[in-house]
Amino acid sequence: MFRPLELFIGLRYTRAKRRNHFISFISLISMLGIALGVTALIVVISVMNGFDNELRTRILGMVSHATISSLDEGGMSDWAATQKKAEANSHVLGSAPFIEREAMLQGDRVGGAIVRGVLPDQEPKVSEVDRKMKAGKLEDLVAGRFGIVLGRELSYKLGVDVGEQVVVYAPEIQATPVGAVPRLKRFTVVGIFEIGMEEYDAGLAIVNLEDAQRLYQMQGPDGLRLKLDDMFNAFGVARSLAEELGQYYRVRDWMQGHANFFRAIAMEKRVMFMILSLIVAVAAFNLVSTLVMLVQDKQADIAILRTLGASPLSIMGVFMVQGVVVGAIGIALGTLFGVVLALNLEAIVKFIETQFNFTVLSPDVYYISDLPSDMHWSDVGLIALLGFGFSLIATLYPAWRAARTQPAAALRYE
Template identity: 35%
Template sequence: MSRSLALTVGWRFYRARQSNKFISFIAFASTAGIALGVGVLIVLLSAMNGFEKALEERLLGVTPHAELIGVNAPIDDWQRLIDDAKKIPGIAAAAPFMKINGLVQKKGGFQAIQLVGIDTQLEGAVSTLPQFTDKVSWNSLGPKQGNHVIVGRSLLKKLNLEIGDTLALYVPKQVSGSSSNFASAKSHRFVITGTYTLGGELESTTAYIPMDYSQSLQGFGNEVSGVRLKMDDVFMAPRLVRQLGYSQEQIVNMLDWTRTQGHVYQDIQLVRLVMYLALALVIAVACFNVVSTLVMSVRDKQSEIAILITMGLSRSSVMQVFMVQGTLNGIIGCSIGAFIGVILALNLSALAKQIEELFNVQIISGDVYFIDFLPSELQWNDVYISVGLALAMSLLSTLYPAWKATKVDPAETLSGG
């Protein structure tokens, strides 16, 4: 009974507060601050989730989760290595590759480029590259297709070339039986048969050629530079690639994505942490306004508090009355903030695109980042955590003012003392 009475009186006090314009303004400011903090926190966390998803699907979809590369000699029995990889739980697929570093001449100098020889029949299992190019371009990298090459859209623009043009590359000729000794570089001509659009540095520095042609360039038979691996869980890559590498008789380098692209993931996590702390402080400042509102409300309602205590309302119920007022600020602010945050998070990519078209600006440059759009992925756990954090802070902010309300002396207050 006392609890329902406290809720009723607290709701009446909350509504009656509108008569005091100054208290009403402070209450509005605290509610708006909580709503703003919750909404922005949900939007920015969704953006970070989007970056993580884009990192996994785009960048880590094309770059290998892990690689085993021959050290003193190329890998000859790569089929057996792939069979060994399939026996390890957690390794989804494996495929051979060739890597050749070369130089392409452009206006004003040379551009370093890495040629990657791939087997199109096996590469699709470990890479999402077919999703970022067309079927004709992909098929041009099949066996016995000759000197075909597909390059990134950014590199094609830098070189001022088009599909069908000839690309001259200076490629080192490897000495037979060695993976580290090279003769002088030799110029080779490739026909550009397609492009891929991925964004970021990879698009400007990596080109793909048929596996058999890359082997002939290096004087290899059936040997390859290494084997790339795809994991069921990308975070298991460091452990699994070592498990496979240590089981091989041949000496191999064991590389994983945390060494080549790990800085991108760490940057995303750092930004997420900084944003969480900053916006938590925004919510905390808004909750300080709740304290101010309740302190002024207690002073404004001293006579009513004294009357209620005289009529038999317990001091714990008086405390609950003012806790209800402060919690209502938090509930309303969180509800508004969560609603706005969810709507914006679900439409963030489309809104960013409209802003780019309206003001003719580019929010994210594909030449700098690994994507050229603002990604967003709403995760309801982030909504629950953001709302829970704000509600907890608003509830804690009510404790001191509510406790002060219980210290009102009815006799002194009603006597005008």
């Protein structure tokens, strides 16, 4: 079978037992360094993807993909008809009315929170709060009974539990014969939920929509919360819906409320990628010293090839093949180990925790106590391509130096 001269000689040099074992040792170190760097990069990026996915899932468990809010302070009076029009859109999987206002809550202690009014039978269409209940049920929010569901951290802050009462103060003043007093209502705690996000567990209280309307003296809900088939196209779909409805509405998607949060995660991911890429680069550029020493060791062979008619480009090709082969083996090993670790990271971490009796992420400290991993094959391909690029660049200088070898000077003392 025909093989180019450069490939044939380069592979032969790679397989041959070298007289200088130090060169072989440096090649092995370079190979293992590339493998280690690629492994670390795949695992860390997979963990960053896992945290991003876990946080997005928890946030979307309480936040709808998009909201359409009325600009009328009294609320959306014709919300039922508006909901039918919204659900007729092919991109809308579900919708539910809501009221969302700030309030001061008083139990044994006082704390501020966001009070969200919902319809218990429709809320599961746009959120997962019914599946995150730790005590009671969302269905216990019956209109007229003034029940309230609190986040677990909020219940701790207020010092109340299921069956106890809290007073909700609306940030509005009403006139009475004894003067201006804040509007307030006594609610009974009928349930406690836990999402795993401090923003909601410590700052959200849920009541029935009709009870919220009475507390805030509204004629209807603030608007509709939507669940869509493509959460990344939420703003566009919500905007087109608002235009179809023919009135003035405020449109907001889930990314707008958490833009800085997800932007910070994306920035951390890019920074970690760049830092760990330097590890791969350092390991790849160890090939420079390996190939420079090899070129020096093979001066006579290079001179003979030149006298037999090999061009400088052919000589460059020989040593580039050697460097690329070493790099490719390191990349292949690193990719294999990285993929295996990324796919089994959670099981490996649990095994280590069991064997050594310690916790990597304590649930008492971190809301996410597992180490999630979400490997994307596109990331694996990009990392492998990056490692290959570094290996190829590292071969250029030694190969160019080999191509400049003068046969007469190299064979003078042979």
